[in-house]
Amino acid sequence: QILEAFPNLVEMNIDYCNDLVELPAKLCDLIRLKKLSITNCHKLSALPEEIRKLVNLEVLRLRSSTELERLPGSIKNLKKLSFLDIYNCLSIKNLPEEIGEMSGLRKINMGQCSRL
Numbered sequence: 001q002i003l004e005a006f007p008n009l010v011e012m013n014i015d016y017c018n019d020l021v022e023l024p025a026k027l028c029d030l031i032r033l034k035k036l037s038i039t040n041c042h043k044l045s046a047l048p049e050e051i052r053k054l055v056n057l058e059v060l061r062l063r064s065s066t067e068l069e070r071l072p073g074s075i076k077n078l079k080k081l082s083f084l085d086i087y088n089c090l091s092i093k094n095l096p097e098e099i100g101e102m103s104g105l106r107k108i109n110m111g112q113c114s115r116l
Contacts, residue, residue, distance in 0.1 A: 003029045011035040018043065025050040037061040044068050045091075052077035061085040063109075068092060076101040088112040 009030050014020065020041045028050035036057060038044060044065040052074035060081055062068060069091045075081075076098035086092060087109045093116065099105070110116060 001029075002026050003031065006030060007032070009033060011037075013037045014039070014041060016040045020044050022046045023048055023051075028053045030054070031056060033057055035059040035061075037063075038065060039063040040065075042066045046070070047072050047075075049074045051075060054078060055080065057081050059083045059085075062089055064088040066090045070094075071096050071099070073098045075099065078102065078104075080104050082106040083109075085109040086113060090114060092116055
């Protein structure tokens with residue numbers, strides 16, 4: 001349904017969404033998205049496995065999502081992802097092993113990830 005409402009959406013920015021704990025899986029139906037930016041959402045603790053559907057995603061910015069504990073293994077399906085920004089994601093302790101399968105990845109920003 002969300003794809004029908006926004007069939008051509010290529011960029012989504014979510015900033016300072018203080019009540020966002022988990023990204024709704026339905027947002028992953030926006031298969032034309034090229035850039036998803038979720039920044040300063042301090043209570044965000046998880047991304048859904050359905051993120052694998054965002055096959056056209058080139059930029060995933062999760063900057064300052066301080067409660068985000070992990071990236072789902074399904075992130076490996078994002079073959080077009082070239083930039084992953086997890087700067088200041090204080091709760092991430094490790095990256096999924098599957099990240100090594102992301103051949104399109106060119107840049108990872110992981111500064112201030114003190115537990116990584």
